[in-house]
Amino acid sequence: KNEVEQSPQNLTAQEGEFITINCSYSVGISALHWLQQHPGGGIVSLFMLSSGKKKHGRLIATINIQEKHSSLHITASHPRDSAVYICAAGGGADGLTFGKGTHLIIQP
Amino acid sequence: EAQVTQNPRYLITVTGKKLTVTCSQNMNHEYMSWYRQDPGLGLRQIYYSMNVEVTDKGDVPEGYKVSRKEKRNFPLILESPSPNQTSLYFCASSWWRSNEQFFGPGTRLTVL
Numbered sequence: 326k327n328e329v330e331q332s333p334q335n336l337t338a339q340e341g342e343f344i345t346i347n348c349s350y351s352v353g354i355s356a357l358h359w360l361q362q363h364p365g366g367g368i369v370s371l372f373m374l375s376s377g378k379k380k381h382g383r384l385i386a387t388i389n390i391q392e393k394h395s396s397l398h399i400t401a402s403h404p405r406d407s408a409v410y411i412c413a414a415g416g417g418a419d420g421l422t423f424g425k426g427t428h429l430i431i432q433p
Numbered sequence: 434e435a436q437v438t439q440n441p442r443y444l445i446t447v448t449g450k451k452l453t454v455t456c457s458q459n460m461n462h463e464y465m466s467w468y469r470q471d472p473g474l475g476l477r478q479i480y481y482s483m484n485v486e487v488t489d490k491g492d493v494p495e496g497y498k499v500s501r502k503e504k505r506n507f508p509l510i511l512e513s514p515s516p517n518q519t520s521l522y523f524c525a526s527s528w529w530r531s532n533e534q535f536f537g538p539g540t541r542l543t544v545l
Contacts, residue, residue, distance in 0.1 A: 356531045366521060368536040411476065415531030420466070420491065425475040 327352040327414050331424035339432055344399040346427045348412035357388050357395045358413040358421065368411070371397070402431045435460045439524050439537035446514055447545050454509045454540050456524030462535070464527045465507040466491070467499065469520040470539075476523070481530070482507055514544040 328351040338344055348357070359371040372379050372386040374395070379386050383402075388395040399406055407430050413421040437458045446452055458465065466481040468491075478491030482501040496518055498510040507526075511518060524537040 354531075358533070360534075360536075366539040366541070368523060368525075368539075370533045370535070373533045413476075413534075420478055420481060420530050421534070423476040425473065 327354065327422040329412060329414050329422050329424040331410075331412055331427050333427060334425070335428045335430075337430045337432065338402055340403060342402050342431075344402050344406070344429065344431075346397045346410050346412075346429070348395045348397070348414075348424055350393050350395075350414040350422070352414075353390075353393070354414045356415045357386075358415065359386050359395075359397050360411040360413060362409040362411060362426070364408070371410075399429075404431045404433050407431050435535070437524055437526055437535050437537040439522075439540050441540060442538060443541050445543045445545065448515055449513050452511050452514060452542075454511075454522060454524075454542070456507045456509065456537055457505050458507075458524075458526040458535065459505065460526060460535065461504065462526035462528055463504075464530055464532070465501065466525045466527075466534070467497070467507070467509045468523045468525065469493065470523060471520050479509070479522075483530070514542075516544050518542065519544050 330349045332347045356375050358373050362368045383400045385398040409426040411426045413423045415421045440455045467479040468476045470476050477493045480499040482488045522540045525534040527534045
């Protein structure tokens with residue numbers, strides 16, 4: 326079974342800072358997901374990627390298949406980016422294995 | 434609007450009183466799943482379904498039942514709830530197990 330580790334667990338930064346959240350997994354996968362969960366509970370899918378890099382607005386996700394590692398970057402961070410960010414690794418017929426999440430707080 | 438709905442959103446109940454949390458999706462997705470989320474443990478899969486009448490256990494199925502009689506609905510049943518089932522529950526759907534998941538709004542369950 327895949328093991329998914331995220332770092333850091335908690336991150337507090339100032340508005341405008343460049344943010345990086347890391348995710349490592351133990352078993353080869355077909356797709357890596359990044360999810361966002363705001364206070365109040367709702368979960369939204371940000372990215373699904375199997376290679377390279379994807380960008381959506383100020384968010385960038387990258388994956389290195391050989392190193393079994395993915396990163397989520399936030400440029401020009403804003404207080405509304407404060408949320409829990411969760412990575413999940415999925416491999417074909419297997420379901421998703423979730424990391425425990427990174428609690429991000431962006432202070433004005 | 435494409436969405437996954439869950440009801441109820443909040444529920445406080447007592448030990449042993451059977452309850453059902455409903456989940457419905459309008460995207461014609463094949464795959465549906467139930468997760469529970471607990472502090473420090475993250476999201477864990479309870480049950481999943483790859484199609485109508487096809488269900489299987491996830492990582493933490495004990496104490497739960499599911500059914501998939503129609504493609505759009507996937508109810509979660511707790512026949513005899515216990516306090517250790519107090520948790521935040523999410524239903525999700527997607528085209529396939531590893532595809533982008535669409536999550537419901539969550540159901541916060543407290544079992545006294």
